[in-house]
Amino acid sequence: MKYPLSEKYNTPELMGKIMGPNPMKLEEELLTGHQIPAGSVVCDLGSGQGLTSVFLAKEYGFTVYAADLWSDPEENRRFFREMGLSEAEIIPVKADATALPFETEFFDSIVSTDSYNYFGRNPDFLDRKLLPFLKKGGYVYIAIPGMKHDCHKHLPPELLLSWTPEQMDYMHDVAYWRDMVSRSGDAEIIEVSQMESNEEVWADWLRQENAYAIGDRKAMEAGGGKYLNFIKIVLRKK
Template sequence: MEYIKSQKYDLPKLQAKMMGPNPLKLQEEMLIKHKIPAGSLVCDLGSGQGLTSVMLVKDYGFTVYAADLWSDPEENRKFFDEMGLTHEQIIPVKADATNLPFEKEFFDEVVSTDSYNYWGRDPEYLDAKLLPFVKSGGYIYACVPGMKKDCHNNLPEELLLSWTPEQLIYLRDIHYWTAIVNKCK
């Protein structure tokens, strides 16, 4: 795939903000043929240092809440200012995805890139803690890094050279995620 949108951000200063696999490429691929109307109010959930949020505003025309637990919203605000975005276009918020500080049905849509695996492994999560904040008919787009096939019962030693079993529990296969989502009412 040619990452036409993402390649504009191939700058060392922006790459330094990446917290894992290139989130801009992940997001661009996830949003091929997306169904989110321009102008929608979107929550970038687990936005990290805001790269994906910037792309959602600049390349997709959404108004974005950049919601993240560990990042500093003031730092993110400075970054968004430097990127030429207004305070109406993008709003940084410190937020825990498991206890969101918004009104119910606040967002038109939610996008989450390389983050949902941190909190979304709770099968109750989607129904109880995320869907109430999305308007009826809205979409949730999430992409996570994962394994082609779960191997948690027999972790290969090559993986254990770089990861602990506790870290690897975040990386699951498509069958695992499909089962989690299918538990949602």
């Protein structure tokens, strides 16, 4: 697919801030045809250094809470100001996804790009830790790295050039994630499907010169990409 919104951010400075396969292209595909009303208050869950939060605020006009456990809110606040966004448009918050510091039913929507697989593999997470903060009828949009077919019993040696079996346990296939979210009593499943963006977003990441991208090249240059995909999950709170 084409990425007219994400291409605006294709600069060395901004690409240097990505922490994995291009999150803005993932988010653009994830939100194609989205059902989030204009002007919504949105949680960017696992926002990292804030690129996806900027993207949500500038390209979609949402009021965004950039929630992340590991990034520095002050650094993100400076970055948001540099990108021309005010505190009324985008708010950095240091937050653990399993203990969110918000009022119940605070958000119109929750978006999570390339992070939900770290905290969402507990069957109770959706109903107990996430959906209470979403208004009734609100949507959850998730893009996560996955596998085309679950192969944890016999992990391909190409993948183990870059990642340990423990790291690979964060990545599963569409069937795994459909089963996981179907256990929720409070969410209606709208879609769980394979995304188109895999090769494109990985290529953007592997061009970076940080240690993590360089480490990931070993598996991908050996053909590990043929086992991997990205997965789109769309849920609606009942």
